[in-house]
Amino acid sequence: MWTRGLGCHDVVVMKRTPSPAAPVAGQTSGRTSAPTSGPASDRTSGPAETPRSAYRSTDERWLGGVASGLAQHLGLPVMWVRMGMLVLVAFGGFGAVLYAGLWLFMPAQRHTPSIPPGLDAAARQGKRGGRRERRFADYGPLVAVGAIAVGVLLLITLVSGQTLAYGPLLLAGAGVAVLWWQADEAQRERWSDPSRRMGPVRAVVGGGGWRAYLRIGVGLMLLVAAITLFSLRSGSLTVALDVGLAAAFGIVGLGLMVGPWLLRLSSDLSEEREARVRSEERADVAAHLHDSVLQTLALIQRSAGDPGTVSRLARAQERDLRSWLFDARGEGATTLAAALRAVAAEAEDAHGVPVEVVCVGAAPVTDEDRPLVLATREAIINAAKHSGAATVDVYAEATASGVEIFVRDRGAGFDPARVAEDRQGVRSSIIGRMERHGGSASVRSAPGEGTEVRLSLPSSTHRSREPSS
Amino acid sequence: MSLRTVVIVDDHAMFRTGVRAELGTTVEVLAEAADVDQAVAAVIKHQPEVVLLDVHLPGGGGAEVMRRCALSQRSATSGTPTRFLALSVSDAAEDVIGTIRAGARGYVTKTITGPELVAAIERVASGDAVFSPRLAGFVLDAFAGTIEVAAVDEDLDRLTEREREVMRLIARGYSYKEVGSTLFISIKTVETHMSSVLRKLQLSSRHELTRWANDRRLL
Numbered sequence: 294m295w296t297r298g299l300g301c302h303d304v305v306v307m308k309r310t311p312s313p314a315a316p317v318a319g320q321t322s323g324r325t326s327a328p329t330s331g332p333a334s335d336r337t338s339g340p341a342e343t344p345r346s347a348y349r350s351t352d353e354r355w356l357g358g359v360a361s362g363l364a365q366h367l368g369l370p371v372m373w374v375r376m377g378m379l380v381l382v383a384f385g386g387f388g389a390v391l392y393a394g395l396w397l398f399m400p401a402q403r404h405t406p407s408i409p410p411g412l413d414a415a416a417r418q419g420k421r422g423g424r425r426e427r428r429f430a431d432y433g434p435l436v437a438v439g440a441i442a443v444g445v446l447l448l449i450t451l452v453s454g455q456t457l458a459y460g461p462l463l464l465a466g467a468g469v470a471v472l473w474w475q476a477d478e479a480q481r482e483r484w485s486d487p488s489r490r491m492g493p494v495r496a497v498v499g500g501g502g503w504r505a506y507l508r509i510g511v512g513l514m515l516l517v518a519a520i521t522l523f524s525l526r527s528g529s530l531t532v533a534l535d536v537g538l539a540a541a542f543g544i545v546g547l548g549l550m551v552g553p554w555l556l557r558l559s560s561d562l563s564e565e566r567e568a569r570v571r572s573e574e575r576a577d578v579a580a581h582l583h584d585s586v587l588q589t590l591a592l593i594q595r596s597a598g599d600p601g602t603v604s605r606l607a608r609a610q611e612r613d614l615r616s617w618l619f620d621a622r623g624e625g626a627t628t629l630a631a632a633l634r635a636v637a638a639e640a641e642d643a644h645g646v647p648v649e650v651v652c653v654g655a656a657p658v659t660d661e662d663r664p665l666v667l668a669t670r671e672a673i674i675n676a677a678k679h680s681g682a683a684t685v686d687v688y689a690e691a692t693a694s695g696v697e698i699f700v701r702d703r704g705a706g707f708d709p710a711r712v713a714e715d716r717q718g719v720r721s722s723i724i725g726r727m728e729r730h731g732g733s734a735s736v737r738s739a740p741g742e743g744t745e746v747r748l749s750l751p752s753s754t755h756r757s758r759e760p761s762s
Numbered sequence: 763m764s765l766r767t768v769v770i771v772d773d774h775a776m777f778r779t780g781v782r783a784e785l786g787t788t789v790e791v792l793a794e795a796a797d798v799d800q801a802v803a804a805v806i807k808h809q810p811e812v813v814l815l816d817v818h819l820p821g822g823g824g825a826e827v828m829r830r831c832a833l834s835q836r837s838a839t840s841g842t843p844t845r846f847l848a849l850s851v852s853d854a855a856e857d858v859i860g861t862i863r864a865g866a867r868g869y870v871t872k873t874i875t876g877p878e879l880v881a882a883i884e885r886v887a888s889g890d891a892v893f894s895p896r897l898a899g900f901v902l903d904a905f906a907g908t909i910e911v912a913a914v915d916e917d918l919d920r921l922t923e924r925e926r927e928v929m930r931l932i933a934r935g936y937s938y939k940e941v942g943s944t945l946f947i948s949i950k951t952v953e954t955h956m957s958s959v960l961r962k963l964q965l966s967s968r969h970e971l972t973r974w975a976n977d978r979r980l981l
Contacts, residue, residue: 411852615853649896653899684935699934701934
């Protein structure tokens, strides 16, 4: 990782510190664990190891999210898992039992925002659209798979001749499913309930009003219907057996109603602990941000008479906040874009000229790119120092065939033919450096028209580039 | 020529005041609005030529304003259409492309200077697109790799070689005039290319673009 070689660049080094995740932070991203944590102790203890565990996926669910959660865990296509489950259902209902069991024991996945915090917050406050609700578009495959399942069931009943033996089983199953569904809804309510105060009734019912009660009612009715149907069918059995069965069903029913709540209470407790850690961490981040903004404001007040310093301070602070709020990918200093941004930030701070960096295509930064980045740095600093332009534009384009970078200013410009031989800047640290490393550089400039430096470096064969991200 | 009429939509009062002061007498500010409902009402009432629209706005964001205004304008069909210029602190790709796809004619960040903003308003009001270097970069990214697979795609789903060149120059920080003189074409032609790119960005249903947008939860 050549960025270490740039040790003199504070920005690059600073950006690296968040990467060893603080032990408390666990699986949260590096950016939130950030610079408030003490560096030395964290590094020695290493990143916290969390065992990989499967979660029910609440975003992609058809029923309970078991299949999609399992698919994510095993790295299989979801459809395979779903088909597998259905095939297992056809074999004596084993799939249903398995599904129910997994539903029971797999904790639901918490919603973790994958978008930058600034956008996430704006979305939560309804300040931007694009908050995706549950998708309703995918019911085509559901219908198809359902039809196949019904077909398989019918086939089995036809072959085995036990036409109605599944009746009570299906009824009871439906009842159980509705009850479980209800319990899950209650759980979800609990997550989004900010007051966090809950009675046992609410734990089961949720905040769903009549609908929740209706669902519980329907579930109970289905259960009762299943029990009566069963006892009617088994009329030949003794009354004692019927009563015993009814009692057993009653107990099972009760257990099903309260069970989910009891079971999840324990897993929720640990999740709540995790959430508390996370919110404390968030408070730390907010404190850090506010602190840095306060510092900047104080500095701005002190140097109110010096517009250059004020705008430089404001620009640096803006860059800082922007990268916290909107810089999504958490790319660290390992991409070309991040390396160029670090170089640009350094030039901005040193010379007080805003440097706009636009990158197209994603490329990891390798040792071979080092001269390219250093030459870019030289070009930016030249432009900021000598051109007198208000801004400097940097455009980098990474393609399969190589990287091309343009550094452009609209300042004074110069006549390239008349530059003295001893001027180190352009000749050796830009053109010479690029040519030594198999690239090329050209300078286009004329007095009064600004300057554009073009750097290009063809990619070597072993370098693998991803398409745009 | 009469002054361009403008409505400023932003939920920060301080920013609205600042923009108003900066625009001064170069445009006519008809109204200000602080959320989606106010904005829609103001646009329908005043029928401005240009709306300076904040991207993050209580009530569903700038995209929601454009959607609702488009609905009401379709039924009204009178006078010149209102055009939207997005103005935001966020320059995240999701916001920029999302706003353009929702119907904005341009996107500039709030750090833009007064004269540049006036020029952008003028450009948008006369029906052209306003592309910052960053937006041009996002566009190139969104349409990346389309040149190689030419011919099979529909016209809408890729940029022409010329449009790509124009986008690259804009991303390099060239002004329209400089783009024109570099490519030996007129400013009018540059503007035509820009409008055409904007249209493609808004209408394209290209697989990659959709997936690109989908990954960022724009759709």
